[in-house]
Amino acid sequence: MPATSVIGLQWGDEAKGKVVDLLTEKHDIVVRYQGGNNAGHTVKFDGKTYKLSLLPTGILQSHVKSVIAPGVVVNPHAVLKELDGLAAGGQDCSGRLMISDRAHVICPWHLLEEAALEKSRGAAAIGTTMRGIGTCYRDKVGRSHAIRVGDLINRDAFASKVCEIVRFKQIILNSLNPDGEQMNADAIIADYAAAADRIRPMVADSTNYLLDALDNGKWLLFEGAQGSLLDVDHGTFPYVTSSNSSGCGIHSGSGVPEREIKKMIGVVKAYTTRVGGGPFPSELDNEIGQRIRIAGNEFGTVTGRPRRCGWLDAVATRYGARISGVDSIAIALLDVLSGFDELFICEAYDIDGRVTRDFPSRCEDLAAAKPVLRRVPGWQEDITGITKFADLPASAQQYVNDVKKLVGKPVELVSVGPDRSQTIRM
Numbered sequence: 001m002p003a004t005s006v007i008g009l010q011w012g013d014e015a016k017g018k019v020v021d022l023l024t025e026k027h028d029i030v031v032r033y034q035g036g037n038n039a040g041h042t043v044k045f046d047g048k049t050y051k052l053s054l055l056p057t058g059i060l061q062s063h064v065k066s067v068i069a070p071g072v073v074v075n076p077h078a079v080l081k082e083l084d085g086l087a088a089g090g091q092d093c094s095g096r097l098m099i100s101d102r103a104h105v106i107c108p109w110h111l112l113e114e115a116a117l118e119k120s121r122g123a124a125a126i127g128t129t130m131r132g133i134g135t136c137y138r139d140k141v142g143r144s145h146a147i148r149v150g151d152l153i154n155r156d157a158f159a160s161k162v163c164e165i166v167r168f169k170q171i172i173l174n175s176l177n178p179d180g181e182q183m184n185a186d187a188i189i190a191d192y193a194a195a196a197d198r199i200r201p202m203v204a205d206s207t208n209y210l211l212d213a214l215d216n217g218k219w220l221l222f223e224g225a226q227g228s229l230l231d232v233d234h235g236t237f238p239y240v241t242s243s244n245s246s247g248c249g250i251h252s253g254s255g256v257p258e259r260e261i262k263k264m265i266g267v268v269k270a271y272t273t274r275v276g277g278g279p280f281p282s283e284l285d286n287e288i289g290q291r292i293r294i295a296g297n298e299f300g301t302v303t304g305r306p307r308r309c310g311w312l313d314a315v316a317t318r319y320g321a322r323i324s325g326v327d328s329i330a331i332a333l334l335d336v337l338s339g340f341d342e343l344f345i346c347e348a349y350d351i352d353g354r355v356t357r358d359f360p361s362r363c364e365d366l367a368a369a370k371p372v373l374r375r376v377p378g379w380q381e382d383i384t385g386i387t388k389f390a391d392l393p394a395s396a397q398q399y400v401n402d403v404k405k406l407v408g409k410p411v412e413l414v415s416v417g418p419d420r421s422q423t424i425r426m
Contacts, residue, residue: 002214002217002218002219002220002260002262003214003219003220003221003222003256003260003261003262003263004023004027004219004220004221004222004261004262004263004264004265005221005222005223005224005247005250005261005263005264005265006019006020006023006221006222006223006224006265006267007224007227007228007246007247007264007265007266007267007320007324007326008224008225008226008227008228008245008266008267008268008320009227009228009229009266009267009268009317009320009321009324009326009329009407010227010228010229010268010269010272010273010274010313010316010317010320011226011227011229011230011236011272011273011274011275011278011280011316012225012226012227012230012241012245012275013227013269013273013275013298013300013307014227014267014268014269014332015267015269015332015333015415016057016223016224016267017042017043017052017057018043018332018415018418018420018423019265019267019330019332019413019415020056020057020058020221020223021043021057021058021060021420022413022420022423023221023265024057024058024061024064024221025061025063026219027058027064027219027220027221028063028064028065028213028218028219028220029058029064029065029066029067029210029213029218029219029220029221030056030057030058030059030061030064030065030066030067030220030221030222030223031056031066031067031069031210031220031221031222031223031254031256032054032055032056032066032067032068032069032072032223032225033069033071033072033222033223033224033249033250033253033254034071034072034224034225034226034243034244034245034249034253035072035073035133035225035226035241035243035245036054036072036073036074036075036078036106036131036132036133036136037053037054037075037078037106037131037133038053038128038129038131038133038225038226038241042418043057043060048089048090050085050086050089050091052082053078053082054068054072054074054075054078054079054082055068055079055082055083055086055093055097056068056223057223058221058223059086059093059096059097060086060091060093062096064096065096065098066093066096066097066098067097067098067099067100067206067209067210068097068098068099068100068103068206069100069103069206069207069210069253069254069255070100070102070103070206070207070253070254070255071103071243071244071249071252071253071254072100072103072253073103073104073105073106073132073133073136073137073140073243074099074103074104074105074106074149075105075106075131075132076105076149076152076192076195076196076198076199077195078106078131079097079099079199080195080198080199083097094201094202097202098202098203098204098206098209099149099199099202099203099204099206100149100203100204100205100206100207101148101149101150101153101203101204101205101206102148102149102150102205102206102207103148103149104136104137104139104140104146104147104148104149105136105147105148105149105151105152105192106131106132106133106136107132107136107147107162107165107188107192108183108188109135109165109166109169109173109183110132110133110135110136110139111130111131111132111135112169112173112180112181112183113132113135113169113172113173113176114128114130114131114132114133114134114135115130116173116176116177116180117135117176118130119177120176128276129300133241133242134241134242136242137242137243138242145164145165145168145169147161147162147165149199149203150203152192152195152196152199153196153199153200153203155193155196158189158192158193158196159189162185162188162189162192163185163189166183166185166188167185169183170182170183206254206255207254207255210254210255210256211255211256214256214260220256220260222250222254222256222261224245224246224247224249224250225245226241226243226245227245227320228245228246228247228266228319228320228321228323228324229316229319229320230245231243231244231245231246231248231249231323232244232245233248234246234248234323236278236279236363236366237363238363239276239277239278239279239363246320246323246324247264247323247324247325247326248323248324263327263328264324264325264326264327265326265327265328265329265330265412265413266320266321266324266326266328266329266330266409267329267330267332268312268317268320268321268329268330268331268332268403268407269296269312269331269332269333270312270331270332270333270334270336270337270399270403271292271296271309271310271311271312271333271336271337272309272310272311272312272313272316272317272346273296273298273307273308273309273310274307274308274310275300275305275307275308276305278363279363279366279367279369280308280310280313281310281313281315281316281346281349281366281369281370281371282310282311282312282313282346282371282373283308283309283310284309284310284311285308289308289309289310290309292309292310292336292337293306293307293309295336295339296309296333296336310346311343311344311345311346311371311373312345312346312403313346313371314345314346314347314403314406314407315346315347315348315349315356315357315358315359316346316359317403317406317407318357318359318406318407318408319358319359321407321408321409322408326409327409327410328409328410328411328412329403329404329407329409329410329411329412330411330412330413330414330415331400331403331411331413331414331415332415333415334383334396334399334400334414334415334416335382335383335384335415335416335417335422337378337379337399338379338380338381338382338383339378339380340378340379341377341378342375342376342377342378343375343376343377343378343399344373344374344375344376345373345374345376345399345402345403345406346371346372346373346374347372347373347374347406348371348372349366349369349370349371349372350369350370350371350372351365351368351369351370352368355372374402374406376395376398376399376402377395377398378395379393379395379396380393381393381396383396383416384416384417384422385416385422386416386424387421387422387423387424388424389414389424389426392414392424400414410426411426412425412426413425413426414426
């Protein structure tokens with residue numbers, strides 16, 4: 001399999017990092033192709049826990065080249081902060097990283113704009129991570145006020161663009177927040193110039209690099225961020241991220257043709273979580289949801305925000321699997337459900353009296369959906385040490401098989417704990 005992808009099938013936070021980490025040792029290059037430092041991956045490596053946001057999970061493997069591709073929006077300070085954090089933990093990874101010169105740069109005005117826009121929306125706020133991701137993507141599409149990494153490392157080009165953009169953006173910011181911060185173009189130029197000097201050796205044309213790697217028989221692993229239901233085109237708009245976070249984004253974000261990807265693995269939690277606003281039919285806003293949250297440590301890797309928790313939504317997960325075109329699924333965090341007398345899976349929606357297994361395109365219809373629940377017996381046993389499917393409690397096996405049937409894809413992996421060894425291969 002010269003190219004493999006790992007895609008989240010829910011609203012993100014599916015524990016993709018562990019699956020990527022398991023696969024990385026068999027690949028030469030790991031590619032992050034969309035999103036920014038709003039994504040979060042927790043990886044255990046050599047007995048230590050690392051929390052990554054912008055860097056690909058594969059950065060911890062010495063034999064792997066990690067690539068931040070054109071579809072990612074890059075905050076250079078965030079890159080350096082993560083690299084410095086890894087170095088402090090004994091992992092000097094800067095020589096393993098390549099940043100595309102086509103990737104767009106998050107600048108101070110993006111964070112200020114996002115904060116002002118979210119505040120102006122009041123109760124209708126989307127619930128962004130306030131990292132300037134969406135506003136950077138907006139400038140990328142708008143073209144007029146966009147800065148790419150290739151511009152950043154060219155001091156004259158960067159300075160010229162910053163001076164022009166700051167004048168324009170300050171007018172907008174003043175109208176949104178007359179008492180807000182006033183930007184200083186010279187200070188921004190100096191601040192980013194220092195960051196540019198450090199990342200300059202890592203910057204290259206990643207598109208040609210990846211295409212050449214495929215021609216030379218290298219094995220590529222594509223690491224998705226967020227989840228399929230947050231895809232800007234196919235997710236629960238407007239409560240989505242600003243990029244194509246489903247499998248649809250791989251080609252546009254990396255420059256690698258989709259026909260080169262021979263295997264796509266979708267990752268799904270054994271339950272469902274969501275961060276921020278937006279409808280969530282199977283949400284458990286009660287003591288059961290809180291129990292799942294505590295057992296699964298469901299707090300954002302990037303923001304620390306508590307995640308909303310609920311029963312597994314097989315309707316949404318099936319939709320995520322279909323739009324991303326996955327070949328198989330990995331079920332994560334099955335161990336979190338140990339100790340329940342009974343479990344439920346949302347197998348359909350009741351929308352105004354009409355029962356359907358199709359995921360609605362309008363958020364208003366999803367908000368009106370009532371979950372049609374399938375009861376599954378729970379189990380009391382601790383399953384964190386089990387490595388064979390046949391050794392799982394009978395009810396846990398039934399749960400996995402029900403997920404397989406409802407999502408419509410074979411199960412390849414079942415994770416029963418955070419460590420690599422806590423994995424059942426099917």
